[in-house]
Amino acid sequence: MSLKYAVLAALLEGEASGYELSKVFDVSLANFWPATPQQLYRELERLAQDGLIEARVVQQERRPNKRMFTLTEAGRADLRGFAAEPPRRPTAIRDELLIKIQAMDGGDARVTRGLIEERMSWARGKLARYERVRERLVDGRTEEEYLRTADRVGPYLTLMAGIAFEEENVRWCHRVLAVLDRRVPLG
Amino acid sequence: MSLKYAVLAALLEGEASGYELSKVFDVSLANFWPATPQQLYRELERLAQDGLIEARVVQQERRPNKRMFTLTEAGRADLRGFAAEPPRRPTAIRDELLIKIQAMDGGDARVTRGLIEERMSWARGKLARYERVRERLVDGRTEEEYLRTADRVGPYLTLMAGIAFEEENVRWCHRVLAVLDRRVPLG
DNA sequence: GGCACCTACTCAAGAAATTGAATATGAGGT
DNA sequence: ACCTCATATTCAATTTCTTGAGTAGGTGCC
Structure with missing residues (x-):
């Protein structure tokens, strides 16, 4: 459930592709919400279907095409709602x-x-x-x-x-x- | 994979039932390896099958019977081996x-x-x-x-x-x- | 007397995560 | 020429986790 909001929060920085997100996650979000690329791609699919993000395909010539994702107004609203709720689970550390x-x-x-x-x-x-x-x-x-x-x-x-x-x-x-x-x- | 060793490590403190372990986990192990009672019971089943722990049933009069688990020598050896290996995954925090x-x-x-x-x-x-x-x-x-x-x-x-x-x-x-x-x- | 909570688990459905591989191309180095 | 790494995903099998409910008696409190 929280991965969803971690992805939305990452997209506050601006449009990104799944691949870029998986890099961004590595350096910042991963510090408090780790996710593998597979998790991210799956989540992005879901978020797009729910209308919380919008996808557009960018044709590339010497690279595979990529899909860039942006927050929609619905996505922003949902994230604002989440940010105002108390956390459902306490911090979990696995070490x-x-x-x-x-x-x-x-x-x-x-x-x-x-x-x-x-x-x-x-x-x-x-x-x-x-x-x-x-x-x-x-x-x-x-x-x-x-x-x-x-x-x-x-x-x-x-x-x-x-x-x-x-x-x-x-x-x-x-x-x-x-x-x-x-x-x-x-x- | 690591839950296995978290359970074995918990049993270093001595014999315990699944229920007791789930309490112990709450106050100490949960701080770096959280687990629900269900996870623990499943893991104990597996460890007993693999011969790393031994179970004995304790008949109780005014309480449901319980199964008490102890480390076997094989379990201790396996745990010692684990403790000497470098960790496979970095610390993960979910907050x-x-x-x-x-x-x-x-x-x-x-x-x-x-x-x-x-x-x-x-x-x-x-x-x-x-x-x-x-x-x-x-x-x-x-x-x-x-x-x-x-x-x-x-x-x-x-x-x-x-x-x-x-x-x-x-x-x-x-x-x-x-x-x-x-x-x-x-x- | 009733209610909630404690002991001590077990079962099962569904969601999520892990892993490894597959696809297709380009860039850069030796 | 070859090899590895980077881009940019997708697929599928397996494992693991989560959630809620079920069972069953006991204790403590008002």
Whole structure:
């Protein structure tokens, strides 16, 4: 049900094809509502049938044709309605690494260390990418100026949530490493 | 696939029935691998068939009988193997509220405020519950002492992740409220 | 006395997600 | 010449998840 609104929200940025959406999703929406390309194509089909988005086929010469989708007024209205309702489900996190950490005792601490280090460097990579998105958004303005004057601040606030999450992730990894070291010194 | 290991990890705490597991999942595992009772019962069936857990029926007088499940040695070994592998999928977060925030511009800022306040008080409630779990775990010891000496620290470290996540959540909510106020002062 | 909630599950229909492959073409590198 | 990657989807099989209901007695509260 929510994928529907995630797609509509993505289209607030403007017209896009399924393929483009699947890219956009990867860098922004995926941070709080992941979806595979297949899911997106299916959802776009449905939304078009329900009149919440409009499709037009763009003929291309040296590429496969593509269908570009735009929000309709009905789509905007539906999204506004959704945005004003309280969420139906609480936040859900699925993190395989945490299952592994839950079960780590009795295993090889050095292997666990490796997993944590991998996670940490992945989180740092993500932070770097977020930072670039942030810079493109504020576009030279100070944050304060941006937040007071920009048309839309929603995308910035969700980006902040993503950044905070990954920063916290890095701190947690440090902490786990410290605990592991105290218990089984690598000396 | 991971639900399997989440269940095995939960059984590291000792024998449990499906019903008990569904309670345990609610307070601890659900924080990084949510599952409904139906999912759990199905998974337990499968794990028992595969010989990773053992079931025994406990006759009860004034209650329906229950089946208690224990890890087998094969189950422990499988779990150890899993815990040493790198995760197959990155962390996935699904947060309806963030979709709403992404799409909030053009809507009623007071309504959005309400949603954020709801989220904040929910996060505080969760923090309070986490704190109680933490106290039961450390059981009078200092954190330092606990971390050096306890048999298992995995559950504590995942609890720390949950606490950090919710604290971050609260901070983010404050921030969003500040931004909303600056843009549309409530006077 | 009645009602709601707790224990302890099981069943089944339908919706959704996952996965892998298929299609067709072009661009860029070695 | 060949290989891989990018564009831009679609299809289909399988698995998984979600939802609601059903069963059946017990406990606690007003």
